[in-house]
Amino acid sequence: MSNTIIKTDGLTKQFGKFIAVNNINMKVTQGSIHGFVGPNGAGKTTTIKMLIGAYQKTSGTGSIAGHSMGSIESRQKIGYAPEKSEFYPQMTAIEYLVYNGKLAGLTEENAITKAFELLDLFEMTPFAYKKPIKFSSGMKKKITLAQALINDPEILILDEPTANLDPESRMFIIEILRQFVKEKNLTVLISSHILTELELIVDEVTLINQGQIVLNGKIEEIKNRFNQGVFDISTSDNKKLSKQLDLLNWIDRVVRTDNVVKVFTKEPDRLKQQISHILLDLNLMLLMFNEEKITLDNIYKSVFKKGDQQESINNEEINEVSEVTE
Numbered sequence: 001m002s003n004t005i006i007k008t009d010g011l012t013k014q015f016g017k018f019i020a021v022n023n024i025n026m027k028v029t030q031g032s033i034h035g036f037v038g039p040n041g042a043g044k045t046t047t048i049k050m051l052i053g054a055y056q057k058t059s060g061t062g063s064i065a066g067h068s069m070g071s072i073e074s075r076q077k078i079g080y081a082p083e084k085s086e087f088y089p090q091m092t093a094i095e096y097l098v099y100n101g102k103l104a105g106l107t108e109e110n111a112i113t114k115a116f117e118l119l120d121l122f123e124m125t126p127f128a129y130k131k132p133i134k135f136s137s138g139m140k141k142k143i144t145l146a147q148a149l150i151n152d153p154e155i156l157i158l159d160e161p162t163a164n165l166d167p168e169s170r171m172f173i174i175e176i177l178r179q180f181v182k183e184k185n186l187t188v189l190i191s192s193h194i195l196t197e198l199e200l201i202v203d204e205v206t207l208i209n210q211g212q213i214v215l216n217g218k219i220e221e222i223k224n225r226f227n228q229g230v231f232d233i234s235t236s237d238n239k240k241l242s243k244q245l246d247l248l249n250w251i252d253r254v255v256r257t258d259n260v261v262k263v264f265t266k267e268p269d270r271l272k273q274q275i276s277h278i279l280l281d282l283n284l285m286l287l288m289f290n291e292e293k294i295t296l297d298n299i300y301k302s303v304f305k306k307g308d309q310q311e312s313i314n315n316e317e318i319n320e321v322s323e324v325t326e
């Protein structure tokens with residue numbers, strides 16, 4: 001049984017006449033890593049700022065762990081790391097973390113203990129008494145994340161946490177997040193315009209474009225929905241196999257190359273069920289049978305291509321794809 005910890009209903013934000021976030025329905029499951037993905041200007045930061053209570057909504061509702069978005073109770077549940085942190089020029093890393101810990105309601109003693117624990121976790125202990133303003137972007141990002149974790153939040157909201165980082169720092173941060181989710185049942189909402197790196201860690205995803213949600217759901221369900229039904233098959237006689245498959249009206253296309261028969265079908269399960277009978281009838285030996293797995297990146301590309309053609313996707317379609325199982 002999974003619970004929804006973040007939920008929005010018709011959430012909307014207008015800046016003057018411009019609708020930055022347009023009537024979005026979004027669900028995030030407790031204990032999941034949820035990718036919030038869309039191109040630049042899609043409305044990710046605006047949505048996040050409403051969720052953390054930094055922006056007033058124009059209309060709609062949002063709840064965080066059962067509390068109204070923006071309320072003190074909801075804010076206490078959240079740790080937030082902005083895309084770019086502002087550091088006070090004179091503050092050292094430890095002072096910055098303790099200051100933020102106290103702002104989040106910790107006693108000085110607890111804030112100090114927690115700050116040193118987090119510096120250790122992010123391998124930043126040697127820099128405790130140095131000033132973050134002078135750090136590299138990777139080091140600044142680690143301090144920003146440590147700040148977001150200082151009050152042991154239930155929900156961590158990260159705006160572009162790995163933007164402008166080298167691959168090693170990205171993997172380091174991703175690993176720490178993975179560890180936290182596993183150990184503390186933390187829910188993580190990560191916004192990014194790059195899907196490939198998120199693909200490794202996210203359980204769920206929301207795709208947003210031009211202020212509207214295009215897709216919201218669990219990765220496996222989404223992948224199944226977009227399942228292409230493309231198979232690579234190799235047998236002792238590929239010519240014979242492709243001739244036979246070509247005769248079947250539920251097979252859309254068969255392409256034979258030297259070693260492989262590529263098969264396209266809208267009925268992938270039927271092919272999986274029947275392939276052994278087909279081979280037996282033809283007296284063929286199976287050498288390879290692979291279903292091409294669709295990547296999240298391909299889904300992203302196909303969804304945004306569709307979005308471009310349609311300008312926007314209407315609400316009925318959004319409801320059809322908004323299915324994070326409760």
Ligand SMILES: Nc1ncnc2c1ncn2[C@@H]1O[C@H](COP(=O)(O)OP(=O)(O)OP(=O)(O)O)[C@@H](O)[C@H]1O
Binds near residue numbers: 015038039041047193
């Ligand atoms: N304070 C504001 N006043 C007016 N327009 C704004 C304001 N903040 C954001 N916008 C506009 O709202 C839209 C969504 O911006 P937002 O920053 O939420 O996008 P984003 O998906 O986070 O993009 P990025 O990945 O570039 O950060 C953009 O067109 C942006 O120009």
